Amino acid sequence: MLEISNLTHTYGSGPGSHHALGGVDLSVAEGELVCIVGPSGCGKSTLLRSVAGLLRPGGGEVLFNGAPVAGTPKDLAVVFQDYSRSLFPWMSVADNVSLPLRRKGLDRPRREEAALEALTQVGLEEAGAKYPWQLSGGMQQRVAIARALAYRPALLLMDEPFGSVDAQTREDLEDLTLRVRGHHAMTILLITHDIDESVYVGDRVVVLSGAPATVVGDLRVDLPEPREQIATREHPGFVRLRAEVGRLVRGPRPAAQHPTPETV
Amino acid sequence: MIARRLLDSGPLCGALGAAGLVGAWEAAGRTGFISPTVFPRASAVLSRAAGLAADAGFLSCVVSTLGAWAIGLLLTVAVAVPAGFLLGTLPGLERAFGPVFEFLRPIPSVALIPPALVLFSDKVDMKITLIVYAASWPVLINTMYGLKEVDPLAKETLRAFGFGPAAVLWRVSLPSTAPFIAAGVRLAAAVALIVGISVEFLAGGAGGSGIGVFLIEAGGATDALEYIVAAALWAGVIGYLSNGLFVLAERRAFRWHTARTEVAR
Numbered sequence: 001m002l003e004i005s006n007l008t009h010t011y012g013s014g015p016g017s018h019h020a021l022g023g024v025d026l027s028v029a030e031g032e033l034v035c036i037v038g039p040s041g042c043g044k045s046t047l048l049r050s051v052a053g054l055l056r057p058g059g060g061e062v063l064f065n066g067a068p069v070a071g072t073p074k075d076l077a078v079v080f081q082d083y084s085r086s087l088f089p090w091m092s093v094a095d096n097v098s099l100p101l102r103r104k105g106l107d108r109p110r111r112e113e114a115a116l117e118a119l120t121q122v123g124l125e126e127a128g129a130k131y132p133w134q135l136s137g138g139m140q141q142r143v144a145i146a147r148a149l150a151y152r153p154a155l156l157l158m159d160e161p162f163g164s165v166d167a168q169t170r171e172d173l174e175d176l177t178l179r180v181r182g183h184h185a186m187t188i189l190l191i192t193h194d195i196d197e198s199v200y201v202g203d204r205v206v207v208l209s210g211a212p213a214t215v216v217g218d219l220r221v222d223l224p225e226p227r228e229q230i231a232t233r234e235h236p237g238f239v240r241l242r243a244e245v246g247r248l249v250r251g252p253r254p255a256a257q258h259p260t261p262e263t264v
Numbered sequence: 265m266i267a268r269r270l271l272d273s274g275p276l277c278g279a280l281g282a283a284g285l286v287g288a289w290e291a292a293g294r295t296g297f298i299s300p301t302v303f304p305r306a307s308a309v310l311s312r313a314a315g316l317a318a319d320a321g322f323l324s325c326v327v328s329t330l331g332a333w334a335i336g337l338l339l340t341v342a343v344a345v346p347a348g349f350l351l352g353t354l355p356g357l358e359r360a361f362g363p364v365f366e367f368l369r370p371i372p373s374v375a376l377i378p379p380a381l382v383l384f385s386d387k388v389d390m391k392i393t394l395i396v397y398a399a400s401w402p403v404l405i406n407t408m409y410g411l412k413e414v415d416p417l418a419k420e421t422l423r424a425f426g427f428g429p430a431a432v433l434w435r436v437s438l439p440s441t442a443p444f445i446a447a448g449v450r451l452a453a454a455v456a457l458i459v460g461i462s463v464e465f466l467a468g469g470a471g472g473s474g475i476g477v478f479l480i481e482a483g484g485a486t487d488a489l490e491y492i493v494a495a496a497l498w499a500g501v502i503g504y505l506s507n508g509l510f511v512l513a514e515r516r517a518f519r520w521h522t523a524r525t526e527v528a529r
Binding site: 052053054071072073074076077078080082085086088089090099100103131133134151157 | 415417418420421422423424425426427435436439440442518520521523
C-alpha cells in the first residue's frame with residue numbers, strides 16, 4: 001500500500017545544508033506494522049513527514065495506494081511524540097478527538113459517537129469532558145491515539161509516539177497500540193529510536209543508517225502472538241533480533257572505539 | 265498575627281493602602297502642611313465626588329466618554345485584529361509596513377490632536393478616530409506576537425488530517441492567539457480612556473461633551489480644583505473597574521492558557 005523509492009531530501013543549501021535522506025527505498029504491505037529505527041538525527045522524521053505530505057521531498061517518490069503523495073493523503077493520521085503540543089488545549093478531550101472528523105463530513109452526533117467509541121478503545125471513556133492538560137502524559141498520548149483511531153485511517157504514522165512518557169506507561173501504550181491494531185484494518189508505520197520497542201511491537205523492523213539515511217536492514221519479526229511484555233522480551237528470538245538490530249543501528253565501526261560494558 | 269492575616273488578603277491589603285494614602289492626604293490638609301487653597305482636602309474631594317455621582321450633568325458627560333470609548337474599542341478590535349492577522353501571516357507585508365509602524369507608534373496620540381482638529385469638523389468623529397488610532401497599537405502588536413507563538417506542531421497536526429490553510433488559521437491560529445489578543449484589548453481599553461478624555465479636554469467645550477469637557481468647564485467654577493480632582497478620581501475608578509473586568513473575563517475565557525503556563529512553570 002506504501003511504496004517509497006529513492007527518497008532523498010536536503011535541508012537548506014550550501015555549506016550549512018543537512019543531507020537528511022540519501023535514497024530510501026521501502027515498501028509496506030497492507031496491514032503491516034513496520035517499525036523504523038535509526039540513530040537520532042538520521043532523518044526518520046523527515047521520512048515520516050514526506051509520507052504524510054507535510055514536506056515535499058527533494059527527490060524520489062512516495063506512492064500511497066498507487067498514487068503519488070501530493071499534499072496530505074486522505075485516510076492518513078499521524079500521532080506525534082509531543083502530545084502536549086499536538087492536542088489543542090482550548091478544546092475538551094472529546095472535541096479534540098472529533099475535530100478531524102469534520103474533514104470526513106460527518107454531522108455532530110456522528111462525530112461525537114465516533115469520538116466516544118475511540119476514547120472507549122483507549123480506556124478514556126470518562127475523560128471526554130476534561131481538557132487535555134488536566135490529564136497525565138500517558139493519558140494525553142492515549143487521547144492523541146484515540147483521535148487518530150476515530151479518523152479510521154488506512155495508514156497510521158507514529159513519530160516516536162512513546163518517547164515522552166515513563167517506562168511503565170510506555171509499555172502500556174505499546175500494548176494499547178497492538179490491541180487497537182487488531183480492531184482496525186490499519187497499516188502502521190512507527191518511528192522509534194528504541195531498539196527493544198521496535199522488535200516488540202513490529203512485524204518488521206527497518207533500520208536506517210545515520211544521515212544521509214538509507215535502509216541498512218529490513219528484518220521480519222517472527223515472534224509468537226500475542227506479544228506480552230515479559231514473555232516476548234525473554235524469547236530467544238527477541239534477544240537475537242534486538243542484538244541484530246542493535247548492530248545495524250550502530251553501523252560498521254571499529255569495535256575498539258566502543259568500550260565494552262566490563263571496562264565502563 | 266492579625267496584621268499578618270490582613271496583609272495576606274490581597275483586596276483587604278489594597279484597601280488598607282488606599283485608606284492610608286487618603287488619611288495622609290487629609291492629615292496634610294488638616295495640619296496645615298498643604299493649605300486647602302493650594303490643594304483641596306481628601307474629605308472635600310470625596311464629598312464632591314459623591315455629589316457628582318448624583319449630578320445629571322456629570323453623568324451625561326461620563327456616558328458620552330464611555331460611549332466613545334466603547335465604540336472606539338469595538339472599531340479598534342475590528343481593525344487591528346484582522347490587520348494583525350494579515351501582517352502576521354504574510355511576512356512580505358510585515359517587512360513592507362514594519363518600519364512605517366515603528367515610526368508612527370512612538371508619536372504621542374496627544375500630538376495628533378491639533379492636526380485632527382483641522383481635519384475633523386465633528387468632535388465625536390475626531391475623538392473616536394484618535395481612540396482607534398492610539399488603541400490599535402497594543403492590539404495589533406499583541407496579535408502579531410501571538411501569531412508568532414502559535415505552535416508549529418499544532419498547525420502541522422491539523423494539516424496532517426488534511427485541513428487547508430484557512431481551516432488551520434481558524435481552528436488553531438485564532439484560538440491559540442486569542443489570549444494575546446485579549447491582553448492587547450485590555451491595554452487598549454486603558455489607552456482609549458486616556459486618549460478619549462485628553463481629546464475632550466484639548467479639543468474644548470464648544471459642541472463637545474465628556475469627562476474632559478467637564479474638567480474644562482469646571483475650571484471656571486468656584487471650588488474648581490475640588491471638582492477637577494473629584495472628576496479625575498471618577499476617571500480613575502472607571503479605568504480601574506474596566507481593567508478588573510477585563511482581567512476577570514480573560515481568566516474565565518482562557519483558563520486553558522493560564523493552566524498550561526502554570527504547569528510549564
